[in-house]
Amino acid sequence: MKRSILAVALLGIAPVIHAQSSVTLYGVIDASLLFTSKTPNAQGQNAGRTFALADGGLSPSLFGFSGVEDLGGGLKAKFKIESGFNTGTGGINDSNGNFFGRQAWVALEGNYGEVRAGLQFSPFVNTIYDSDTRGFANFGDVQSIYGNNVFLTGVHNSNAISYTSPKIAGLEGSVMLALGGEAGDFQAGRQYAASFKYDNGTVMLNGAIYDGNSGGTVNTPIPSTVAFVGRTLGAAYRIGSLTAKAVFINYKVAGAANNYVYGGGLDYIMASQVDFNGGVWLTRDRNNSDNHSLLASVGAAYFLSRRTTLYTQVGVVNNHGAANTGLSVSYPNVFFEVQGTTVGVNVGIRHTF
Template identity: 65%
Template sequence: MFNHETFKLKLVAGAAGLMFAGMVQAQSSVTLYGVVDGGLLYTSKTLNSITGQNAGKQFSLIDSGASPSQFGIAGTEDLGDGLKAQFKLESGFSVATGAYNDSNGNQFGRQAWIALDGKFGNVKAGLQFSPFFLALYGSDPRQFSLFGSAVVNYVDNVIGTGIFNPNAVSYTTPNIAGFEGSVLYALGGEAGNFQAGRQYSASLKYDNGSLMINAAIYDGNSGGTGQTPVSTTIEFEGRTLGVAYKFGALTAKASFVNYKVTGSFNSNVYGGGLDYLALPVLDFNGGVWVTSDRNHTANHSLMAALGTQYFLSKRTTLYGQVGVVNNHGAMNTGLSINGALYGVQGTTAGVNLGIRHTF
């Protein structure tokens, strides 16, 4: 005798089994992550933003002395045969005030993208870092510390342009015998001007585990539809060449960068330094950056910094940093992204002590 109830139960059980099998085959994960970084900053001189003169010493609590404070959500789904769908939403904030910081000023102003990753490489669409910015990060001996590193020169010249690229599509090749390439195209445009805010970037890197060499370019127009609270569409051309070599626990890095900013400096920046992991819980690093304006060589600066990190655990780090910058002419290089981005003429010394926790 046919039992309708038994049939319904078998049908539901079969459907549930198929759904479960599909879920097992296409595994997915979502991760919440972040960095909380805060510290104390002292500088012997401070820029008066109104007069452009020295406003005297400062001692203050700042956000993000070493790493940008941020939180984000990252997800991935295994689609099979090596293909994955990925996404990331990342926001920058100030541990000192709770406001948006270390971003373009929007809620997810650091990264907001979706991607496909597979044997062919990686295709990504949305707000993302440019190949030019990532290449500079790879050749910086102080890992882009927000105090006394190459990123201070970067932001001093072009604010967030090239770091946070809105309306962008990028492609990164798979690693082939140590070589990897990446290109980015950010669609700008506005009524009557499709070139406004348009941005291009490309990089090429070779890395065999000991030796790394990279090169990258960036070209960006002003304006467009990607306007944000923090400027990310300053018109400039960027070029860089970097190298790194690892000798056991010691890594040496050097780089050349040119920032040709429309209506401002055409700066060559020569940098280099060392990073030494003295103990599994103790790291030392230092670097020197010389900047010269090709349009007016009287405008030049020298910045040097030393830093140490003590890892209390895998997630919590104490750090200390000291730096000095010397500006001539109209050059205004500062010491810290937060609290001392722009400097004054003459010599300024600074110290930053802080704590960083990752989760």
């Protein structure tokens, strides 16, 4: 009798829960052929050309689960867990080295904004993404400069709490604090960031700061607590299918470089089926003017469908002094590059689900 009553109760509740909540499986699979005219060896010298199958030429290969539950009164509970993988080998890739190393957070969202807790992207890296003309492509993009300076620090922030305001008259802001968790030392591994963004559909202006310390209890296979201070300002202007963007970024890395990055480019979507974009980024070390690099690239994407894209990209990087800006963040052999000029070509296919 008790079992029957319990079964009826569960059957009665289940449709209500289903109507108010949802869970989504999503992902990206990206594979490409990569050619570079130079490849650094362990000593930083040129080992010759590279021709290889590379994972994630345009964007990282990943899968994840996201969910949302309507709690009523405009309040929602949300979560996301996300893992990166290598299409060529099936191994963990493009994250901090942990299985769900890209994102793992839970949040409450309401009329007054969103509070999020867990492993998440920082407002600093989100701001750079918004002002990047190539959309954080894994090849020939400002993302290569980011990783070259501070690896994954600021990208995948562990033990983080953030607040993002609602958008009011096109303006929104975000703040984040990541806790190092070391007993007796609040500063060890502590990271914080803040950002603003104004977007009226035609003009976009944004800016962000980041301040992170080394140490703490976070220990990931790929460094994510490099001590650095970051600043960025960006702008975009849209005219129909054409978007122009410009960005300034400063990476002041403790005990190392103080790099200023100046960049910009154009993105043009033709007939909703082809996307052309290109960008140029100049990096200079304010601590040593001999260390500088110039990265330039162009890309074209053809949308076979809403989910499947064919693409090609061409990039050139020129390094001087101790500068070693690479061409790709997804292929480790060319994450850093040698002095002089290196040319690379990338052709691939991306499918989302």
